[in-house]
Amino acid sequence: MKSSTGKCGPAGGDTLAERIKRVIRRIPRGRVASYGQIAALSGHPRAARTVVWILHSSSGKARLPWHRVINSRGTISLRPGCGCEEQRARLTAEGVGFDSAGRVDLRRHGWRP
DNA sequence: AGCATGACTAGGC
DNA sequence: AGCCTAGCCATGC
Numbered sequence: 041m042k043s044s045t046g047k048c049g050p051a052g053g054d055t056l057a058e059r060i061k062r063v064i065r066r067i068p069r070g071r072v073a074s075y076g077q078i079a080a081l082s083g084h085p086r087a088a089r090t091v092v093w094i095l096h097s098s099s100g101k102a103r104l105p106w107h108r109v110i111n112s113r114g115t116i117s118l119r120p121g122c123g124c125e126e127q128r129a130r131l132t133a134e135g136v137g138f139d140s141a142g143r144v145d146l147r148r149h150g151w152r153p
Numbered sequence: 154a155g156c157a158t159g160a161c162t163a164g165g166c
Numbered sequence: 167a168g169c170c171t172a173g174c175c176a177t178g179c
Contacts, residue, residue, distance in 0.1 A: 056176075075161050079175085088161040090175045095160065097177080109160075117160040124160085 056084060060094050067108045070134040071151040072144055074112040081153065107131055108151075114144040 059082040067073050075088035084090065095106050107130040111117045118124035128138060136149045144150075 076163095079161090084175070086162080086174045087176080088174080089159060090161095090177095092159045092161065093176060096158095099160090106160085111160075112162065119160080122160080127160090 056082060056087060056090060057094055057097075059083065060087075060091055061098065061102060061104060064091075064094075064104045064106070064109060066153070067105055067151050069105075070136060070149065072108050072110050072114075072131065072136060072146070072149050073151040074110060074146075075117075076112055077151070078109065110144060114146045114150075115142055 060078060063078050063081045064073075075091040076085065078091050079085060079087040082091075091109070095104070095109065098104055099106060107127040110127075116124045116127050118127055128142075131144070131149075132138065136144055138144060
């Protein structure tokens with residue numbers, strides 16, 4: 041019995057947010073995943089925008105490898121001055137290489153669960 | 154209850 | 167090949 045209301049609370053629950061966070065933590069080091077991919081693995085293939093919100097909401101708080109999350113083109117979506125340089129530095133440190141166009145080779149570093 | 158925000162994505166011109 | 171538009175999902179005021 042948890043509560044008479046029937047709700048156990050979002051903690052450890054099946055909320056999309058918790059699920060998305062969980063998926064992001066599963067991204068192995070040296071690999072990157074796209075927002076849409078994470079959303080799909082969370083059960084909502086079109087909730088890429090929600091993934092964005094999660095990162096904003098937990099940016100710097102939760103221990104999420106936020107730097108391993110990029111867009112479907114393999115480029116960093118962050119705007120200059122908002123941590124995009126840090127993201128690139130972290131990925132580079134993990135062995136993820138960027139080409140002259142600032143793109144990651146998803147065929148090589150893309151996360152494939 | 155409705156509108157605005159957010160690091161998106163796919164498709165069309 | 168590059169830019170624009172519409173669609174999607176969840177939260178905050």
